[in-house]
Amino acid sequence: MQKNVIDWPVWAGVPVQPDDEEARQLLQEELSKPVYQEAEPSLLERIWTEILNWLGELLGQIRGVDAGLGTILLAVGAAVVIVIAVLLVRPRLNARRKRSGPAVFEQTSRLSAEAHRALADEAAAGSNWDEALTERFRAITRSAEERLVLDDQPGRTAGEVADRLQGAFSAFETDISWLALRFNEVHYGARPATPSDYERSVALDRNLTVSQPQSARATAQWAAPV
Structure with a gap:
């Protein structure tokens, strides 16, 4: 009897059943984007390391899991990484914009x-x-x-x-x-x-x-x- 496979949406360009190396590469490419690199605090780097280690262990466990369920777990794990990244980086970027200071002139000011x-x-x-x-x-x-x-x-x-x-x-x-x-x-x-x-x-x-x-x-x- 054919097994029922869950129809789960995947990201464009992401293999349906990526191996460990492909999954790590996809996440590293995402985390190498400028918006994450600009933050650069040591705490953030340590968090990335912990997340990637955790994800590596998760991928190791997926090997023996049904393909459809494995894809779901991979998508969930990657989504967790992205959400955490956004939550950590956004406050820092907002603080940086605030530190840049207010505009010298009000928008309606055209005085000499x-x-x-x-x-x-x-x-x-x-x-x-x-x-x-x-x-x-x-x-x-x-x-x-x-x-x-x-x-x-x-x-x-x-x-x-x-x-x-x-x-x-x-x-x-x-x-x-x-x-x-x-x-x-x-x-x-x-x-x-x-x-x-x-x-x-x-x-x-x-x-x-x-x-x-x-x-x-x-x-x-x-x-x-x-």
């Missing part, structure tokens, strides 16, 4: 550098140092865009602005990095701005305004103030 400076000075006059520092950093960023040191890129973060400005104004790398960090700290409420922070940001703004960028592209298109 001078307009942001005016808002910064107005906030400083009212002792609103968080707002003052935030608007001064926006003024610096917008000024760089107006002078073609930066391209107009919506959604750019403070860290990304700092990376580009440091390449164009190497003499002010320390202050640029500091201000980008303070912008993020103020935004997340980690540490409020102080009057001395604002004074330092104003000095940096003035220094950058009178300095010529080192970028060849920006230098070629430099527009000197009238």
Whole structure:
């Protein structure tokens, strides 16, 4: 009598009855994708090792099992590995995106550098140092865009602005990095701005305004103030 074989859906391209080596290769290919490799914490690596060892033992037991049931067990085991991978990697990737920082400008903001400076000075006059520092950093960023040191890129973060400005104004790398960090700290409420922070940001703004960028592209298109 012919045995009843369970009709179980399998992944496209996966052998219906893969041997141990094929199964291991399929899982290693899945786990080698960039989304998993980017995580790279030692804990994650140890978990992978344990999972693969467990799966290897499971595959060894499948050898003597009916082909249809073996395929089911293989699919379930692989699915468990993928689910665990996603659960472990996703929080890390979300944290990485959060650490990249907020966008410098709100989506609807198209103010000029001078307009942001005016808002910064107005906030400083009212002792609103968080707002003052935030608007001064926006003024610096917008000024760089107006002078073609930066391209107009919506959604750019403070860290990304700092990376580009440091390449164009190497003499002010320390202050640029500091201000980008303070912008993020103020935004997340980690540490409020102080009057001395604002004074330092104003000095940096003035220094950058009178300095010529080192970028060849920006230098070629430099527009000197009238």
